[in-house]
Amino acid sequence: MQFDRKGKDNAQLLAFYKAILYPRMVEEKMLILLRQGRIGKWFSGIGQEAIAVGSTLAMQSDEYILPMHRNLGVFTSRNIPLKKLMAQWQGKISGFTKGRDRSFHFGTQDYKIIGMISHLGPQMALADGIALADVIAKQQKATLVFTGEGATSEGDFHEAINVASVWNLPVIFLIENNGYGLSTPINEQFNCKHLVDRAIGYGIEGIQLDGNNLLEVYDTIDRVAQDIRTKPRPVLIECLTFRMRGHEEASGTKYVPQHLFDEWVIKDPVKNFEAYLVEQGILNEELIGTIKSEFKASIETEVEEAFNEAEPTANELAEEVDMYAPYQPEATAPGTAQSEKRYLDAISDGLRESMQKHPNLVIMGQDIAEYGGAFKITEGFVTAFGKERVRNTPICESAIVGAGLGLSINGYKAVVEMQFADFVSCSFNQIVNNLAKTHYRWGEKADVVVRMPTGAGTGAGPFHSQSNEAWFTKTPGLKVVYPAFPADAKGLLISAVNDPNPVIYFEHKYLYRSLSGLVPDGYYTTEIGKAKVLQQGKQLSIITYGLGVHWALEYLAKHPEISATLVDLVSLQPWDKDAVTNAVKATGRVIILHEDTLTNGFGAELSAWIAEHCFEYLDAPVMRCASLDTAIPMSKVLEEDFLAKKRLEEVVERILTY
Structure with a gap:
């Protein structure tokens, strides 16, 4: 492996060494903890550290990076404390997700890192949006997003790169080609010679590089990022590397031929860079030992401190509340002009x-x-x-x-x-x-x-x-x-x-x-979650929304002899439970009307809730009036037969005579 320092001084190269050594030593600690049964799962990036570390060091600290689950070096190179990472991995309350998600499935605005979800490819589109915001705001920033060779088969890969190309977004799409998607080798995943060749189809630049060469990764990402900050456009980079461990430790590596391990073990990114720095007179055995001892001590301390962090406490209300960002809407009433x-x-x-x-x-x-x-x-x-x-x-x-x-x-x-x-x-x-x-x-x-x-x-x-x-x-x-x-x-x-x-x-x-x-006229708001009672009656209540509201109004206009309460839900999530309860109390008979199909339509939830919470006020079963449990036909005759409107009169008669 050939390294080119390109004018970097000894201090910078030593800092690079520490940056790539640290995640390797953390990984080695994780494997020990796994064998001891103290952790349950680990996705190892051993053998791939040069990509995560080199690319992260090349990005500005306020530029977003969207890594995958084998990119520990991104998080450590952004100086996230190991104690915080360990708390995340162990599901502690002090972790980034408060025990709600595992591994690197999280983001942090403090460190400008946006983690993946398990579906692999979707974060690539997020990078497009992040970069678009920078372009609109005239910020000269680049965005870096990782993906694996397996995820390049997903539609999200194509869509995200195509959008970035059409819109000239400053995104670096970085493929970590480590040869396997779990156990599936690359020859069963794609049929092009090199993944980087796909750049041609999107009309963008493609670069292939040695993903195990820390300086090559750094210099390439640094050069590309500097360029696209001032001349926005996407670039596709394929980093060739190899995963020395299993997809995750439980999956093992028996499916990998031994000769591949033999070929790649001599390309170890940490050992090769270390040997280069020894050759350059920057490192010696004593300094290496000192650095490793200091890292080992800090890793041991932070890991144990994380183990002692508090576990989450189950709280149903807190869980429900945290599904949504806190928000108190500022109501603006409409003016008189219409x-x-x-x-x-x-x-x-x-x-x-x-x-x-x-x-x-x-x-x-x-x-x-x-x-x-x-x-x-x-x-x-x-x-x-x-x-x-x-x-x-x-x-x-x-x-x-x-x-x-x-x-x-x-x-x-x-x-x-x-x-x-x-x-x-x-x-x-x-x-x-x-x-x-x-x-x-x-x-x-x-x-x-x-x-x-x-x-x-x-x-x-x-x-x-x-x-x-x-x-x-x-x-x-x-x-x-x-x-x-x-x-x-x-x-x-x-x-x-x-x-x-x-x-x-x-x-x-x-x-x-x-x-x-x-x-x-002008600006005003309508409250989300608040239903509207369009008319009050005593014989039955019709609860509906959308076009169903107009079907109900039309029907009731033709039948003035029927005294009905009509509720337009307006919002379906959240929905107005008070309005529904009051409608049930007012008449004791309820029809839920909607255009959707009957089975598992939203009316099923309303009906179940009314039966559970308003049973004592009912004088008849809750009845649903919905469309047929079929796809929607095109023919006008068939469509009219499909829609719930056709059955409304029959359902009204049935509930009134119950």
């Missing part, structure tokens, strides 16, 4: 008011810029706010939601438009595992609103008409809103943007141009 507006225009107004109030708000989606979006909600926004904040995206829902989270991490707000709510399935992982869990795991907000044009009534068929709110109402950490009227649509969107928590904002396509109403 204008007649379509549902669609009210949403556009809410988005425009939010863009004016929050200069750090970025909206992203397919065709939303000059074209104005598929439904023209953002028409004229590019002229008003500029292309930096109103961004057309490639067709890559996962990367864009992830970029929204990255923007939030780096001080921005994001609104992401799904062209149709149905397409959100392509970003499902980012929403339910990244957005929803980030605050619970390590206390970081996820200030992202996902707009969801939803629902049937336009004959758009199975892939443009689904009601999929129940996918998200069961996911802790998300807020879900679903306005039925133009005034609420505007006020709720403003509230959703103000909220630092992730909000899934459903807006019904059928209502866009078919429904108008008086909408207050």
Whole structure:
């Protein structure tokens, strides 16, 4: 292994040696603790330390790094105390995740490190969002994100690099190619000669280097980072290395041919750099011994101190509260001036008011810029706010939601438009595992609103008409809103943007141009979690939301003889339990109406809650009126038969005669 010091003085090279030796010695201690049964799991990076250490040393201390679970050297090179890391690994209350997650599945704003989730690839899109925030803020910063050779097969890898390329984002995508994804060798993972060659397809620079050469890694990352800070663009770097231990210790290494160990053991990054420094006269046996003794003593002390840290104390309320970032909304009442507006225009107004109030708000989606979006909600926004904040995206829902989270991490707000709510399935992982869990795991907000044009009534068929709110109402950490009227649509969107928590904002396509109403002018908010009682009655209560509200209003207008209480939930997570309880008490008979399918629709949760908490007030079983348990057909005849509206009259008659 050839080292080139390139003008580095002895003190700097000695500091590099300490930086790469320390994580190796920590790893060796972890293996001892594992054999002693004092820890339960360890993902070893032995043999790969030069990549994590060299790249981290090359980055500025206030630049974000997004590592993987074998990059201990990133955390130690950013000077995170071992005691704090050990507390994290052992699930102590003093760890970064308070015992809620393990290993390196955490982030820390103090050290500008954003850890991975187990799905490997999604953090690459977060790097895009972090870098985008720097570009918009005119900060000359680079972002470094790690991935493994196995994760390059994931869609997140392609989407994130493609977005970074199209948007010229200063991101270093670093592939640690260690030959195996758990036990699967690279020849069973990809068929190109070198992973770095994939850069060609994205129109970006690709660099392959010896990942075991500490100075080569440092110099390459340093050069690239300096360049892209002033000339923003992504670069793909493939670091060739080898994992000398198992994927994690329990998996072993029997699947690896011995000759590979023989080849790579002589390329040990720590031993080779140490030998080089001895050759240069910077190290000698006595100094090496002194450094190792000091490290060993400090490691022993910090490890034992971490073991003595307190365990978490179970507290149901604290667990529930920590699912969401703390937030006390500042209510803004509407003014007296009103204008007649379509549902669609009210949403556009809410988005425009939010863009004016929050200069750090970025909206992203397919065709939303000059074209104005598929439904023209953002028409004229590019002229008003500029292309930096109103961004057309490639067709890559996962990367864009992830970029929204990255923007939030780096001080921005994001609104992401799904062209149709149905397409959100392509970003499902980012929403339910990244957005929803980030605050619970390590206390970081996820200030992202996902707009969801939803629902049937336009004959758009199975892939443009689904009601999929129940996918998200069961996911802790998300807020879900679903306005039925133009005034609420505007006020709720403003509230959703103000909220630092992730909000899934459903807006019904059928209502866009078919429904108008008086909408207050200017800026105002509508409270998330508060239902609206549209009328009071004594015979039955209908609890509904979205288009169901208008089905109920239409039905009751045709049947003035029925005295009904009608509740528009407005918000589905959180939902207004007091309003529901009062409706049950008022009539003793309850119909839950929604456009979604019957089985496991949101109405099932409402029905179960009412049965458990309001049983004494019921004079009849809670009845659900929902759509068929089928996909949504395109034909108008079939669609009308599918929708819950067709069954509303029959359900009302059944509950009144019970």
